[in-house]
Amino acid sequence: MYVHGKDKYWPDKMNINQIRGDFPILRDGRIYFDNAATTLTPRQVLDAMNEYYEEFNANVHRGLHKFSIIASERYEESRKNVANFINADSDEIAFFSNTSKAINFIALSLDWKKGDKIVTTEIEHHSNLLPWLRLKRKFGINVEIVKADENGCLNIEDFENAIDKKTRLVALTHISNVTGTVSQVRDVGKISGDNNALCLVDGAQSVPHIKINIKELNCDFMAFSAHKMLGPTGIGAAYIKKDISEELDPACVGGGTVDYVSLDDYTLLEPPQRFEAGTPPIAEAIGFSRAVRYLGDIGMEKIEKYEKELTKYAINLLEDIDGLDIYGTCKPGVRRIGIIPFNIRGINADDLASILDSHGIAVRSGHHCAIPLMEVLGIKETVRASFYLYNTKEEIEQMISVFGKI
Ligand SMILES: Cc1ncc(COP(=O)(O)O)c(C=O)c1O
Numbered sequence: 001m002y003v004h005g006k007d008k009y010w011p012d013k014m015n016i017n018q019i020r021g022d023f024p025i026l027r028d029g030r031i032y033f034d035n036a037a038t039t040l041t042p043r044q045v046l047d048a049m050n051e052y053y054e055e056f057n058a059n060v061h062r063g064l065h066k067f068s069i070i071a072s073e074r075y076e077e078s079r080k081n082v083a084n085f086i087n088a089d090s091d092e093i094a095f096f097s098n099t100s101k102a103i104n105f106i107a108l109s110l111d112w113k114k115g116d117k118i119v120t121t122e123i124e125h126h127s128n129l130l131p132w133l134r135l136k137r138k139f140g141i142n143v144e145i146v147k148a149d150e151n152g153c154l155n156i157e158d159f160e161n162a163i164d165k166k167t168r169l170v171a172l173t174h175i176s177n178v179t180g181t182v183s184q185v186r187d188v189g190k191i192s193g194d195n196n197a198l199c200l201v202d203g204a205q206s207v208p209h210i211k212i213n214i215k216e217l218n219c220d221f222m223a224f225s226a227h228k229m230l231g232p233t234g235i236g237a238a239y240i241k242k243d244i245s246e247e248l249d250p251a252c253v254g255g256g257t258v259d260y261v262s263l264d265d266y267t268l269l270e271p272p273q274r275f276e277a278g279t280p281p282i283a284e285a286i287g288f289s290r291a292v293r294y295l296g297d298i299g300m301e302k303i304e305k306y307e308k309e310l311t312k313y314a315i316n317l318l319e320d321i322d323g324l325d326i327y328g329t330c331k332p333g334v335r336r337i338g339i340i341p342f343n344i345r346g347i348n349a350d351d352l353a354s355i356l357d358s359h360g361i362a363v364r365s366g367h368h369c370a371i372p373l374m375e376v377l378g379i380k381e382t383v384r385a386s387f388y389l390y391n392t393k394e395e396i397e398q399m400i401s402v403f404g405k406i
Helices: 016-021 024-028 043-055 066-085 099-109 130-139 156-162 185-194 282-298 300-319 349-358 371-377 393-405
Strands: 093-096 117-121 142-146 167-173 198-202 221-225 236-240 258-261 266-268 324-326 339-344 364-366 382-386
Touching: 043 066, 043 282, 066 093, 066 282, 093 099, 099 130, 099 198, 099 221, 099 236, 117 130, 130 142, 142 156, 156 185, 167 185, 185 198, 282 300, 300 324, 300 339, 300 393, 339 349, 349 364, 349 382, 349 393
Parallel strands: 117 142, 117 167, 167 198, 198 221
Antiparallel strands: 093 236, 221 236, 258 266, 324 339, 339 382, 364 382
16 A cells, blocks of 8 residues: 555666656657656556456445455555545545546535635636636636736735635646646645635646645645546546535535435435445546555655756756747746746747657647636747656657757
């Protein structure tokens, strides 16, 4: 089982060759720099999921037969491992199919009244903006947007000004999926708490890349996705703080969520089961659990340090290229992860991504589901290179050499 803070299996330096050997998809030498969208899957995760289908394929919490008992135990053990990974308790983790679904579920499970206020920001991924704008449309909720500076950075004084006693919820991203910069969520969480407001953190880009101790973040909810942290698609999780979970009226109910049902009414099970209506993604939960064990065995501090080294190396090389603009802040001292948005003047971002693809290099191009942030940065789209623990400096050099040819 993964124990929070016990990253003990790997020596000081990460063994990148050994790590790369765990990813069958890397065998043909393609370069994968689209990790902010979805990461690759190691053999260990694939094996764990296969084991479910080959050895104990059954539904969970429903059967008294051997397979169902094993599947239920493994599913709950997975919840425990994912919880430990962020230092939460097991009953504070509910599985959803991804970050977007988790945020929507929370938005629709809280009890809103006209005039309630939500504070969010200009740098959010659409998945942490639309659910709040929808509440504005549906219930007349007042949504106040904290502005960012020209680099897409947020200022804590702006939160102090925006959050007041009318604020019910503050929703912000921990790390921008466009610029890779880390926001001061702990301070924002404190201001929220001081004003009796709930704080929801979009952890889609932080949980995979930096060590999270949820107890230090002063937040009530955090959502994240397995497919961005070496796990399978189709599963993500929400941290729902114990004191809050009773307040939620689950947006989705049905089989697996109830203790008793009559034709008039029903009694829900305790959290988190009451949040997981229907058959959950069982193999995916087991794969998610194996992914956090994989990351934990290497050590999240080591992973962040390695990515930082790669990012610094890439930025130094990119900055030397005439006509190439990097967005967001590259200032030393700003904590960031391995996400670099850039454009080459005179070349459309999609065309540049296609050129890189023809050289065997996968990057993302477009608005990255963050149109308001694009407007802050003064652009419509960018190419985005995003790194993870299996990427290397040599791969970055290969990308740079393509720009030389252009
Ligand atoms: C910051 C951020 N939030 C939310 C999401 C949505 O994640 P998912 O597509 O897994 O729901 C993403 C995906 O890129 C993201 O980067």
